[in-house]
Amino acid sequence: MSLVRALCLSCSRVLLVPIAQAQSRELNCPTCGADARVAPSCSYSESDREQFEELSDIVAEAKVTRSEARNSAETVQHALWSSSYTRELERLCVRMPGLLPMQVAAGTNAGAQRRILVKLQTILQALGAAPRGSAEYPIVTDPTQIRVSKG
Numbered sequence: 001m002s003l004v005r006a007l008c009l010s011c012s013r014v015l016l017v018p019i020a021q022a023q024s025r026e027l028n029c030p031t032c033g034a035d036a037r038v039a040p041s042c043s044y045s046e047s048d049r050e051q052f053e054e055l056s057d058i059v060a061e062a063k064v065t066r067s068e069a070r071n072s073a074e075t076v077q078h079a080l081w082s083s084s085y086t087r088e089l090e091r092l093c094v095r096m097p098g099l100l101p102m103q104v105a106a107g108t109n110a111g112a113q114r115r116i117l118v119k120l121q122t123i124l125q126a127l128g129a130a131p132r133g134s135a136e137y138p139i140v141t142d143p144t145q146i147r148v149s150k151g
């Protein structure tokens, strides 16, 4: 079963949902129950889900801003291209201490490091593109949720 990423606009959790469910049903965030939106991405398999959700929690707890998420997604992308996984994970651990146990578990295994970084990039990209808190993209499902913009 292929899974695609969805983003909760309320608590900023990025989750993986089965493609069939993403197409046919309303999605609710398992963490806070708010509406979640599908954000196109590469698909993942069921075996990725646990680590993906753990990473999503870690990123959400670090309270990265939208622009930080966008910048960080780019940095991770560069690290993936240049195979500098160890250094990039060290950088991210400083910002998101919740990553430490995962970094330790991956050790110097480049494949394990890469799997973490690819998921982090997917999560950070979704957050970086999130309409939440933006006056430019007031995309919300429920009209009552639209905040009156200041000025």
Ligand SMILES: [Zn+2]
Pocket: 008, 009, 010, 011, 012, 013, 029, 030, 031, 032, 033, 034
């Ligand atoms: Zn949520």
